[in-house]
Amino acid sequence: MRYRRFGKTEMLMSVFSFGAMRFLESEENAIATIKAAIDYGINHLETAKGYGKSEEYIGAAFKAGLHKLRDRLLITTKITPTWDAQTMRDLIQRSLQRLNISYIDNFDIHGINTWEHIEMVQKPDGCMQAVREAIDQGIIRHVGFSTHGPLAVILAAIETDLFESINLHYYYFNQHNEPAVQLADQKDMGVFIISPSDKGGMLYTPPEKLKQLCAPYTPIEFNDRFLLADPRVHTLSLGAANPDQFTSHALAWDNDQPMDAQELEILQRMNQNYLSLGSDRCAQCFECLPCPEVINIPEVLRLRNMAVAFGMEEFGKYRYKMFENAGHWFPGTKANKCTECGDCLPRCPEKLDIPKLLFDTHDRLYTKEGKRLWG
Structure with missing residues (x-):
């Protein structure tokens, strides 16, 4: 040690x-x-x-x-x-x-x-x-x-x-x-x-x-x-x-x-693998926040990045179910609360179709509600 x-x-x-x-x-x-x-x-x-x-x-x-x-x-x-x-x-x-x-x-x-x-x-x-x-x-x-x-x-x-x-x-x-x-x-x-x-x-x-x-x-x-x-x-x-x-x-x-x-x-290989997301990759700049519906857009899209590029869907489901169930320990509403208001779109330097990606993430990762191990 x-x-x-x-x-x-x-x-x-x-x-x-x-x-x-x-x-x-x-x-x-x-x-x-x-x-x-x-x-x-x-x-x-x-x-x-x-x-x-x-x-x-x-x-x-x-x-x-x-x-x-x-x-x-x-x-x-x-x-x-x-x-x-x-x-x-x-x-x-x-x-x-x-x-x-x-x-x-x-x-x-x-x-x-x-x-x-x-x-x-x-x-x-x-x-x-x-x-x-x-x-x-x-x-x-x-x-x-x-x-x-x-x-x-x-x-x-x-x-x-x-x-x-x-x-x-x-x-x-x-x-x-x-x-x-x-x-x-x-x-x-x-x-x-x-x-x-x-x-x-x-x-x-x-x-x-x-x-x-x-x-x-x-x-x-x-x-x-x-x-x-x-x-x-x-x-x-x-x-x-x-x-x-x-x-x-x-x-x-x-x-x-x-x-x-x-x-x-290995690090280079991992970094390169993010390219498999193509034009849907969220670069985690956080410029899309705040969201009027209190969706934690960067965290939702980080889970999508991991699920799509690395096959980490089970992890994504594990974390996604915490939205709306963990207070300030894991803040944000679920991605299906998006009203497609477009407020985030002009702020995204990657020009992502954020509402489409939010709904896609919800479809991929929503399973059931969850909670933190300790309240």
Whole structure:
């Protein structure tokens, strides 16, 4: 396992972090999975108040003997922003109790996704007052934020200079947040990548076309290498649900060097494959927004890009069903809400027939309604 300095926090963090949001089976399984992560060299466990019983299961692991390794482990937990300080004080104390620890190495404000959330963290007597007090008391050592928000909100959150690290979506199939990665690097912030294998493309179950394009690597290995070849990225979430789900990342956790000739050839092959979309390819410039019907046009057409060019229809269906069902965590209405008003058309530099592509995406990807794993 390789380790990287997590920005200005100065914490030396494994290039894979154990993302503990998928503990769905039992306390026994959770403890076994945590132990497996540590055995593979992972020294960072990441959870959140909102991840079901995750904090409790980590607390049970500490009670069962993990406390002996406390000085070797880095613990992150996350709590959504609150308007007042007292609510956040209470929530921090409850997380500490559930985790069965006396301090949190890295505390994240969970889900700065909207302009209202920016206002909440900047409020003088709001949640960040409680966080600052906890830092003074030694029960929080470093503070960052996680985000599923639009790029403008992410950049604004970074520019507040309230945070030492950022937890965000960025991977081969979604590079729109690259300016946020760059700004975070300029400010020497730790950069943690959310869910690179699942929401990065459901890469555990890739279609045959994607497997062929990434060969001789697996799609997971290619995406891991795409990210860890970038020195601005410090750690990737590995959301194992059981002890058997770690080793598919082994190639990358021992190799964080720049891409070699073979990997660059795969990258070029992947980039070239987008040409198969022809004149229907969305270049993800986001100039089409805002949409009067609140359709997240770039995200809808990104899913179409992946389905048509890479055969990733199952991933597209998995994500498409989240529209209208996940609030600010995955905003936007479904593509069939398009009224063909034409508002977006003159703004598209690619001159795409956006309404036609929206309806085509809905026909391809609509299956049923869905929801986030944790509400």
